[in-house]
Amino acid sequence: MNSLKPMRFIGAIFFTAILGMVLAVGFAAPAFAQDAPDVGPTPPLVLKPMESHIGNITGHAAAAKSDYRRYCAGCHGDLGDANGENAVWLDPKPRDFTSATFKCRSTLTGTLPTDEDLYNTIQRGITNSNMPIWNTFTRQQRADLVAYIKIFSPRWDKEKAGDPIKVPAEPPVTIDSIAHGKLLFTKLECWKCHGPAGKGDGPSSGTLTDSKDNPIRPYNFALGKDDSRFKCGSTNQDIYKIFMTGVDGTPMPSFADVIQPNDAWDLVHFLRTLQINRHGKENEILSAAHGVIPPYVDKNPAPAAAPAPAPADNKSPGGGQ
Amino acid sequence: MRLWAQSHRCQKPRRVSSVLAAAFALVFLILGASQSASALPAFARKYGLRCSACHESWPMLNFFGQKFKDNGYQLMNDRDAPIWQNPGYWPVTFRIVPLWHRVSTNKVRVDSGDGSREAKITSSGFDLTGLDFHTGGTLEKNISFYVLPSSDATGSFHFETVMARLDNVFGSPWLNVKLGKFELDNLLSEKRPLTLTANGGIYQLYHFMPVGSGNIFGQIGSNQLGVEVMGHSLNDRTRYSASLLSSNNGSVGLPYGSNSYSAFFTGSQAFDAGRLGVQRLGFYAMVGEAPTTWLTDGGAPVPGSGTGNKGYSREGFVGQFYFGPHVDLTVVTQHGSDSAWFGQGYGDLIDGVAVNNNTPGTVLAAGSRAPTWNGVLFEPHYVYNPQLIFIGRYETIRMSQQSTPGTPSNLGNITSYTVGYRYNPIMTSRAGLAWHTEYNWFHQDGTSPVSNTNLTSSELLMGFDFDF
Numbered sequence: 108m109n110s111l112k113p114m115r116f117i118g119a120i121f122f123t124a125i126l127g128m129v130l131a132v133g134f135a136a137p138a139f140a141q142d143a144p145d146v147g148p149t150p151p152l153v154l155k156p157m158e159s160h161i162g163n164i165t166g167h168a169a170a171a172k173s174d175y176r177r178y179c180a181g182c183h184g185d186l187g188d189a190n191g192e193n194a195v196w197l198d199p200k201p202r203d204f205t206s207a208t209f210k211c212r213s214t215l216t217g218t219l220p221t222d223e224d225l226y227n228t229i230q231r232g233i234t235n236s237n238m239p240i241w242n243t244f245t246r247q248q249r250a251d252l253v254a255y256i257k258i259f260s261p262r263w264d265k266e267k268a269g270d271p272i273k274v275p276a277e278p279p280v281t282i283d284s285i286a287h288g289k290l291l292f293t294k295l296e297c298w299k300c301h302g303p304a305g306k307g308d309g310p311s312s313g314t315l316t317d318s319k320d321n322p323i324r325p326y327n328f329a330l331g332k333d334d335s336r337f338k339c340g341s342t343n344q345d346i347y348k349i350f351m352t353g354v355d356g357t358p359m360p361s362f363a364d365v366i367q368p369n370d371a372w373d374l375v376h377f378l379r380t381l382q383i384n385r386h387g388k389e390n391e392i393l394s395a396a397h398g399v400i401p402p403y404v405d406k407n408p409a410p411a412a413a414p415a416p417a418p419a420d421n422k423s424p425g426g427g428q
Numbered sequence: 429m430r431l432w433a434q435s436h437r438c439q440k441p442r443r444v445s446s447v448l449a450a451a452f453a454l455v456f457l458i459l460g461a462s463q464s465a466s467a468l469p470a471f472a473r474k475y476g477l478r479c480s481a482c483h484e485s486w487p488m489l490n491f492f493g494q495k496f497k498d499n500g501y502q503l504m505n506d507r508d509a510p511i512w513q514n515p516g517y518w519p520v521t522f523r524i525v526p527l528w529h530r531v532s533t534n535k536v537r538v539d540s541g542d543g544s545r546e547a548k549i550t551s552s553g554f555d556l557t558g559l560d561f562h563t564g565g566t567l568e569k570n571i572s573f574y575v576l577p578s579s580d581a582t583g584s585f586h587f588e589t590v591m592a593r594l595d596n597v598f599g600s601p602w603l604n605v606k607l608g609k610f611e612l613d614n615l616l617s618e619k620r621p622l623t624l625t626a627n628g629g630i631y632q633l634y635h636f637m638p639v640g641s642g643n644i645f646g647q648i649g650s651n652q653l654g655v656e657v658m659g660h661s662l663n664d665r666t667r668y669s670a671s672l673l674s675s676n677n678g679s680v681g682l683p684y685g686s687n688s689y690s691a692f693f694t695g696s697q698a699f700d701a702g703r704l705g706v707q708r709l710g711f712y713a714m715v716g717e718a719p720t721t722w723l724t725d726g727g728a729p730v731p732g733s734g735t736g737n738k739g740y741s742r743e744g745f746v747g748q749f750y751f752g753p754h755v756d757l758t759v760v761t762q763h764g765s766d767s768a769w770f771g772q773g774y775g776d777l778i779d780g781v782a783v784n785n786n787t788p789g790t791v792l793a794a795g796s797r798a799p800t801w802n803g804v805l806f807e808p809h810y811v812y813n814p815q816l817i818f819i820g821r822y823e824t825i826r827m828s829q830q831s832t833p834g835t836p837s838n839l840g841n842i843t844s845y846t847v848g849y850r851y852n853p854i855m856t857s858r859a860g861l862a863w864h865t866e867y868n869w870f871h872q873d874g875t876s877p878v879s880n881t882n883l884t885s886s887e888l889l890m891g892f893d894f895d896f
Contacts, residue, residue, distance in 0.1 A: 170703070170753070173753050173813055173814065174753070176480075176813070176814055177478070177480040177481065177814040178477075178478075178480070178481050178492070180478075181476070181477060181478040181481070181856070181857055182476060182477075192856055192857070193476040193477075193478075193856075193857045196476055197476055232503075232505065234505055234506055235505070235506055236505070237475060237476050237477075237505070237507065238505075239475075239477070239481075239492075239503045239505065240503070240504060240505075241492070242662065242663040243490075243491040243492045243494075243495050243663055243664055243706070244492075245700045245701070245702065245705060245706055246700060246702075247700075247702050247703050248705075333599070334599060
């Protein structure tokens with residue numbers, strides 16, 4: 108076979124050029140547009156010059172636009188309204204940033220979280236959900252995304268983040284602290300949702316809904332193992348914060364006005380014993396007591412605790428915003 | 429998945445006779461069989477993440493996707509075990525590319541009145557790649573698998589990947605054990621390239637063989653049979669892997685040496701560089717032995733009888749550098765060395781790549797040396813947005829020592845340029861579609877089939893790369 112004739116060669120080049128241009132313009136041009144063609148019309152989203160401050164890092168919303176679209180929009184939606192194309196398939200549903208109601212905070216219930224709270228949530232992911240652990244991002248990327256999340260709700264324009272609660276030093280775990288924690292677990296009616304053994308099977312467990320009326324299940328402590336995580340962390344300090352700040356948007360209320368810090372730590376110690384497959388100092392002490400939690404005897408009687416804050420309609424105090 | 433395009437690899441100098449022709453034909457066949465990219469909407473469907481979450485542009489992984497892979501295709505949440513999936517969920521993805529391409533080679537051997545001569549051949553038309561069926565995921569929490577039957581464009585299938593992996597052994601991400609046929613732990617994955625042409629769709633560094641060599645066993649781009657131990661930090665910034673491999677270039681049935689093994693090692697460390705992004709530096713090394721001595725039956729080598737192992741090595745550095753959210757550059761270097769025996773045409777006699785059998789009493793020709801070479805590739809990307817990426821690649825390999833004294837020092841040197849772009853008109857958690865356009869120019873010194881002059885080929889390709 109000889110080389111191609113000149114006209115055929117020119118024809119091939121011409122065809123190639125035309126085909127390439129047509130297809131390049133036809134298909135690639137939409138990519139230069141502001142937003143992807145597959146995610147609906149251009150959203151009426153104002154990219155506010157929002158910032159976040161994580162330590163010495165300043166995050167800028169504008170810098171996270173591409174990352175949000177790449178990693179987050181599929182679930183949280185381009186408008187941050189939890190209407191990404193995948194949201195319908197998720198349980199639990201993704202966070203709706205337009206309401207600025209966040210579960211994991213170090214601030215009191217009903218207040219906005221700190222930048223660090225949002226940063227830590229991105230870094231940590233949320234277990235028992237589809238929210239991955241985004242710890243491969245740079246710190247700057249996470250800070251930028253925190254800033255970006257704030258553009259979706261006007262609350263960030265009007266309100267400041269709440270003040271982080273103070274987490275006092277954890278007292279030693281003792282059989283007494285566990286016993287007191289058990290008493291609080293009963294008095295505060297935690298068992299109504301979480302069940303007497305913490306298996307998430309309390310009498311109210313089947314009736315719970317979140318602030319958007321989606322069914323929601325209480326945490327099952329019994330599934331916990333050594334590497335177990337809660338939605339908002341895995342340490343004793345994280346558990347302490349969870350019930351002192353509440354989990355906004357869910358029926359889990361804040362107990363900050365109900366119990367004292369030391370009582371809260373006792374509750375933490377008891378909750379750890381509900382994680383029967385977890386190796387920890389709480390379960391070691393319980394084992395040393397032959398697995399029996401004795402009745403709590405108050406050696407320093409104090410004024411009676413206020414009644415537990417019953418979740419109205421099984422919804423969070425911070426819900427529905 | 430692989431194009432079976434017209435290639436320079438099938439046209440070798442008559443001087444090196446049919447050996448080279450067979451060798452390169454084999455290499456081409458092997459490459460053709462091994463070019464299966466991985467991008468799994470099945471994973472996206474399971475976890476509800478867009479392709480862009482794991483892929484810089486599919487099929488190339490980003491750091492998050494690399495961590496997902498390193499975790500055994502798990503996000504490390506409570507949804508990893510298959511018990512969480514709808515019983516009807518079947519993690520299968522297929523991938524194929526209908527395309528149009530124009531292929532041109534400047535010197536192809538053709539008959540002439542008084543023998544042979546060289547002619548330029550250019551052809552164009554619509555075509556297909558091979559078809560991949562990916563299935564992978566978890567059998568249970570921390571037990572993962574991957575099976576990939578892959579075909580050429582004619583529908584002839586082989587097993588490209590078959591492996592099971594114990595993940596996070598003893599609860600530690602630092603210990604994961606994989607057994608089967610799998611891709612080596614190359615940071616720049618040839619199974620997930622952003623290129624599709626015959627010469628641009630592979631990394632030449634990963635398959636290079638000096639002209640006349642009989643060593644097919646040092647191809648780090650080929651999926652290999654063996655066992656791999658790898659580990660990583662929780663955020664995947666630190667990674668290592670060590671593999672023990674049969675020296676058979678991934679061929680099943682124990683066709684080669686009776687006791688020939690190789691090893692492949694990698695290590696890398698990534699750094700947080702603020703607004704620039706994550707930067708990663710690493711190394712790789714492959715060292716091994718492969719047979720040169722064969723028992724014969726009627727003159728034909730007996731499969732599995734190979735002994736007389738000789739050594740080879742490939743080592744280099746890898747850098748992945750990010751310059752903000754849009755621009756990144758990957759650099760891979762390589763220094764390669766084969767035993768002088770391989771350089772003199774001993775080695776894979778089974779497939780006819782080697783022509784000499786190292787029978788007892790054989791001595792190498794006087795002055796024979798170990799062929800060595802150095803190479804580097806640069807692959808920059810410009811990510812305009814998650815849907816549109818522009819790709820470039822420059823790759824060069826230079827012989828630093830030929831096996832036979834007097835051989836032109838540049839014989840077999842390779843230079844390759846590739847440019848292109850991929851546009852993803854859809855970006856969902858259900859399927860992938862990319863409009864792919866690519867141009868590759870390939871040049872090799874002294875390997876034209878008749879005149880032993882330089883060989884050049886080029887290919888322009890465009891098509892729909894899709895998977896579901």
